[in-house]
Amino acid sequence: MQIQYIFEMIGTLAFAISGALAGDERQKHDWFGITFIAFITAIGGGTLRDLFLDSYPLVWFNDMNIVYTIFCGIILSGLFYKQFNRLKTTLMLFDTLGIALFTIVGLEKAQSLGANNFISVVMGMFTAVMGGVIRDTLINKTPTIFVQEIYATACILGGVIYLVLENFGLDRNINFIISGSIIATIRIIAFKFNLSLPKFYK
Numbered sequence: 592m593q594i595q596y597i598f599e600m601i602g603t604l605a606f607a608i609s610g611a612l613a614g615d616e617r618q619k620h621d622w623f624g625i626t627f628i629a630f631i632t633a634i635g636g637g638t639l640r641d642l643f644l645d646s647y648p649l650v651w652f653n654d655m656n657i658v659y660t661i662f663c664g665i666i667l668s669g670l671f672y673k674q675f676n677r678l679k680t681t682l683m684l685f686d687t688l689g690i691a692l693f694t695i696v697g698l699e700k701a702q703s704l705g706a707n708n709f710i711s712v713v714m715g716m717f718t719a720v721m722g723g724v725i726r727d728t729l730i731n732k733t734p735t736i737f738v739q740e741i742y743a744t745a746c747i748l749g750g751v752i753y754l755v756l757e758n759f760g761l762d763r764n765i766n767f768i769i770s771g772s773i774i775a776t777i778r779i780i781a782f783k784f785n786l787s788l789p790k791f792y793k
Contacts, residue, residue: 602692607664635722690719712750741781749774
């Protein structure tokens with residue numbers, strides 16, 4: 592099993608958990624509501640990416656392991672909700688893990704379909720953040736990408752670093768780990784120290 596596929600499953604699990612936790616954060620949803628939000632969070636970005644790239648069948652249509660992994664995330668969230676909820680940064684950490692892994696997964700998928708470097712980075716970012724955008728919209732919360740936190744920017748930087756290292760001939764698996772780690776590190780540092788990009792206007 593390729594390391595990229597393992598990371599994709601880990602990212603799917605992380606996004607499913609973040610979706611389930613976010614779904615119950617503001618109001619008491621039932622299991623169907625939580626399941627719906629978790630699925631949207633986990634597959635939303637990848638689905639939009641595949642639609643934009645005209646790639647069919649959609650990735651989760653062709654791989655039931657993705658669906659099983661999402662259900663595992665939902666069940667884990669239900670079993671350990673109280674433990675997760677005690678940690679205020681839990682949602683951010685799962686979300687960060689998801690975007691770190693899915694950025695590179697999405698970038699590589701775009702590359703495999705012949706997209707140029709610019710489009711590949713954009714598709715990596717879309718894969719990482721759009722599930723969260725749809726999730727936040729559904730629960731009536733301003734999406735993180737639209738507020739001042741460094742979020743999508745970390746994905747773009749990580750994608751660019753991946754391409755640079757790839758150009759130098761670095762082993763793909765090592766590159767995946769390094770680039771994903773950089774995305775996660777940027778996001779965590781920005782969250783911890785409340786860093787943000789300059790506002791468009793004051």
